Amino acid sequence: MTKAKRVLVTNDDGIYSPGLKELARVPKELGFTPVIAAPSINWSGASAALGPLTNPDHVSVSSINLDGIEEIETFSVDAPPALIVMLAMLGGFGDPPDYLISGINKGPNTGRSTMYSATVATALVASKFDCPGLAVSLGDGTEEEFDQWEWPTAAAIATPLLRWLTSAPPRTVLNLNVPNLKLVEVKGLSQCDLAPLGGVRTSIVGKDETGIHIDLLPTDGQIPEGTDSAKLREGYATVTALVPTAAVEMSLPFQGWYEEIGQEG
Numbered sequence: 001m002t003k004a005k006r007v008l009v010t011n012d013d014g015i016y017s018p019g020l021k022e023l024a025r026v027p028k029e030l031g032f033t034p035v036i037a038a039p040s041i042n043w044s045g046a047s048a049a050l051g052p053l054t055n056p057d058h059v060s061v062s063s064i065n066l067d068g069i070e071e072i073e074t075f076s077v078d079a080p081p082a083l084i085v086m087l088a089m090l091g092g093f094g095d096p097p098d099y100l101i102s103g104i105n106k107g108p109n110t111g112r113s114t115m116y117s118a119t120v121a122t123a124l125v126a127s128k129f130d131c132p133g134l135a136v137s138l139g140d141g142t143e144e145e146f147d148q149w150e151w152p153t154a155a156a157i158a159t160p161l162l163r164w165l166t167s168a169p170p171r172t173v174l175n176l177n178v179p180n181l182k183l184v185e186v187k188g189l190s191q192c193d194l195a196p197l198g199g200v201r202t203s204i205v206g207k208d209e210t211g212i213h214i215d216l217l218p219t220d221g222q223i224p225e226g227t228d229s230a231k232l233r234e235g236y237a238t239v240t241a242l243v244p245t246a247a248v249e250m251s252l253p254f255q256g257w258y259e260e261i262g263q264e265g
Contacts, residue, residue, distance in 0.1 A: 004031060005033065006098050007162070008035055009072075010039075010102050011103055012039065012044050013106055014039055015039065015066075019104030019105065020038055020104070021066055021069055022154070023104050023155055025069065025155065026101065026162055027162060028069075035093055037077055047116050049083075050080065059083070059087065061075050080118065081119075085125040097126075101133070101135075101158065103154070105136065108229070108232060110175075110228040110232060111229045114194060114242065119136075127170075128171075132165040132172040134161055134174045138154040138179075139179070140177075149180060153178055153180075157176065157178050157183075157186070158176055160256065177232050179236070189257055189261070192238045193240065195223050196224065
């Protein structure tokens with residue numbers, strides 16, 4: 001009997017993020033064996049960092065249960081996301097995974113923001129081990145902190161992409177960004193180049209004797225039409241095939257994906 005393919009599910013928002021739980025259901029529903037290994041704290045913006053660690057010679061790992069998905073093997077790891085993926089590929093959480101999905105990140109990872117995103121970095125790290133990866137993010141950068149987050153929308157659109165990864169080249173990395181809308185409100189799925197601007201920007205909002213105060217604010221510069229940041233603001237989900245430094249051209253089966261998620265092309 002053929003063993004089900006293993007899918008590593010991770011993120012950078014931390015083990016208790018609601019987006020992680022929603023995403024973990026995707027491989028399970030597709031018949032894969034999901035294994036969750038995610039950081040014990042929020043590591044957003046850490047990119048592909050491998051530290052710092054409390055103890056450089058030891059990584060603390062706890063086996064836990066997450067409400068609603070208790071049947072999925074889950075590890076809380078005291079390490080940044082990129083190191084978690086590396087450990088998974090080396091057999092740290094059982095057999096090395098066949099595929100990786102990361103997210104669902106709270107906020108967009110478009111344009112040059114992908115350089116800093118640990119959500120995206122996990123997929124890039126996995127690709128170095130010939131493991132295809134999918135990074136999933138929700139929102140266009142304009143959401144207020146306490147607005148409703150439509151995690152099921154991102155999970156639904158990620159489903160056909162993960163299915164497709166099973167037949168993709170070994171080092172394929174897809175970066176999916178989904179607007180924070182109900183699924184029926186999403187205008188479609190668009191393959192896009194990276195914008196020169198991300199959906200959000202870091203801004204200095206004050207200085208005093210204690211240091212510099214910063215915040216993430218919506219990008220207010222002109223975003224080139226047709227790029228991922230622009231299309232996301234228009235209400236489209238966007239997907240970009242990545243290598244470590246740029247977007248790459250790849251023929252993606254959009255018509256099939258539209259049919260699976262109930263969208264029109």
